[in-house]
Amino acid sequence: MARLTIKGVSKTFGASFAVRDFSLDVDDGELVCLLGPSGSGKSTLLRMIGGFERPSAGSILVDAKDITALPPEKRPTGMVFQSHALWTHMDVFNNIAFGLKIRRMPKSEIKERVENALALVGLSNYGNRMTTQLSGGQQQRVALARSLVLEPKILLLDEPFASLDQHLRERLREEVRDIQQRLGITTLFVTHGQDEALALADRIVVMRDGGTDQIAPPDVIYREPKTEFVAGFIGSMNFVRANIRNGISEHPDFPLAVPVEDGDAVLAFRPEALVLSPSKTPNTAIVHRSIDFGTHRIVDIDLADGARLKAMTPPDVDWTRGSLVEPTATAYFAFRDNKLIHQSAASGELQTNRVFGHV
Template identity: 60%
Template sequence: MAKLEIRNLSRAFGSTRAVDDVSLTVADGELVCLLGPSGSGKSTLLRMMGGFERPSAGSIFIDGQDVTEIPPERRPTGMVFQSHALWTHMDVFGNVAFGLKLRRQARHEIQRRAEAALEMVGLAGYGKRRPNELSGGQQQRVALARSLVLEPKILLLDEPFASLDQHLRERLREEVRDIQHRAGITMVFVTHGQDEALALADRIAIMRDGRLEQIGRPDTIYRQPKTEFVAGFIGQMNLLAGEVRQGTLAASGISLPVSLDEGLATLAIRPEDISLQKAIGEDGAVVHRVTDFGTHLSVELRTLQGLRLKAMTEPAQGWVAGMYASVHPRKFSVYRDGRLCALTAQTSGIELPAKSQQLEPA
C-alpha cells in the first residue's frame, strides 16, 4: 500500500490550463475516483500521477518520496488505459508476463506471479489464448492483470470500462472493487460516469475546468453538494432560478421560507425528495410524462409558469399524464453565486398557483 500526495499541481498547454493548482491526498488502500465532464482535466491529472505528462508546476509524492521527475517505468505505479493496448502477437500469458521479463525476473517467479494475476482477475486457464479470442471485458481484465502483476504501490485507471456495455461495466467495476479490497492496493480511477464513481469510490474528487470542485465521500457529495455545479452534475436535480424577498424564496411559482438576505438564488430539489399528492380539480402542477422503471416512477411535471419538475414515486401511486398533483419537498437546498448557502431537511410544502391549465406536450 502507498500514500499519494499531489501538491499544487498544474499543467498548461499554451494558454490553456488543463490542470490548475490541484492538491489531493490519497490514503493507503483508498480508492479515489476523479469525476468530471469531458475536458475537466481528470485524465491529464492522472497521467501526471503516472509520469506520462510532465507538470508545469507542483509536486507528486508517493510515500513521502518526490517522484515528480521520475519517468513512468521507474515509478511504483501501474496504469490501465481506456484502450486495452494488448500485444496481439502474444498470448494472454505473454502479455501479462512481459513486464516481469523486462525486469529480468526468474522464470519460475514469472510463472507464479503471472498465473496469480490472471486468477485474481478471474482468467485462470486463459493464458494460452490470443487477445482476439477474448471478449472486450476479458481483454480489459488482461490489461488489469498486466498492471497488477508488477505489484505497483498505486494503480491508476483511466476510464477502463468506457468502451464496454452497461451490464459489463457494472460487473467489472464490482470485480475491480473486490480486487482492490483483496490486494489492499491504493487506486485512483478516472471516470465521467456518476454511477461508477458512486459505486466504486471511498471518496470522489469532482473536477471542473482543471480545478477540484469538491472532494468527499459519495454519500456526502450526493446529499450535500457544496456548489451548484456539483448539485447539477451528480444525480438528477431540479435547479430553479429564483429570488429571496422578505424571508421567502420565490422560484418560477414556487415559494419557500428561507433565512437568507434578499437577492438572487437558485433552489435545488432532488426528485426523490419530492412528495406528490393528487390535487383537486386543476389545482397544482400537471403531470406531463411518466416513465416506469419498475422500482419507481419518474414523473415529469409542469406548472402554469412553464416550470418543469421531476419527481420520483412508488409505482403503486399510479400517476399518468394529464393528472394534477400538489408538490411537497421533503428537503431542498439553496445556492447563491454558485455556492451552497442553505440546506433544509424538512419543509411544509411548495405553494403552487391554483387552477393550473392543461399544457401541450413539448
C-alpha cells in the first residue's frame, strides 16, 4: 500500500511545543500505535499527518512524496475521529458515499464501493438507516467505512473506541485489526489505552511531552522498557526507591544485585515477578487486600516504609487481610534519572499476556 515517513516534525502553539522534533518511519502495511497520556502530542501528530494541522517544522512523506503542504482532501489519507463525525441528516449510505460524490464518481461505482465498504465492516443492509438509529459501535463502523471507501494509502485512527464500553471496544479493535490485515493498509492508531496498543500494534510509539521515550514491538516495550516512564505506563509496575552500595540494593525488603555505580535508584518489578511467602517476622510487609479474578489473584501489600505494591498470585491461595508476608522479586529493573541502568536476566522472560485492567 504505502510507506509513511515523518521527518523532524514539530508543532508549536505560542511558546509551547505540542510535538517536538518527531521522526518515524512506518512500513508498508504496518500498524503503529501512538501511545501516551493526555497532552503528549499524539492527536496533534495524527492531525498533522491528516492535514488538519500544519507543522511548525519538519516534513511528512508518503511513498517519498512530500505531502506537508497539501490540504486534507488532497492527501492519500483517511481519518477516523473519536466523535464519529457523522452527518445526522443523512442515512448511512449517503454518509459513506459523500467523499465519492465529491470526486464525481459514477453512481454505479459509488453504489458498488459503498456496498463493499458496508460488507467489510459488517453492516450490509444498513445503508437506508439513519445514523441516529445506530448504536455507538455501529456508528464507529460507519465512520470506518467512510474512510475506507476512499481507498486511502494511510489510515489514521484517533482514539476511535474511547467512548465505547469495554466489551464493545475489545470486539471492535479485533475487527479493525482483521480489516487492516486483510487490506494490508498502513495504519496509525492513537490511544491512551495500553491494552489496545498491546493488542493491536506491530510497533508502539510511547510519547511524552511531544517526543518519544521508546519505539519498539509490544513484547519489547513490556519486557525491556528503556525509561522509568515507559515501565510505569505499560502494564502495571511496582516502584521502590533504594540506595545502591557496592552493587547491592540497601532496601530492607529487596536486597537485590544492581551492578552499577553507587547512588540512589528506582527499583521496578511487575506484579507477576513478585512472589509472596508467609512470614512471622515483625515489621515485614502486610496484606492490605486480595482480589480474586478467577485466573489469578491480585494482592496489595503494604511495606514498612508505607509503599504499597501489587503481586499476582495463583487463584487457589487466599491471602487474608493483615497477614504478614515476605515479598521476593524474581525479575526487576533499575532506573536512574528516568533511564534504565540495569535489568535482571529474568526480566526478559516476563509475559505480555497480562490482564492489564486488573492489575
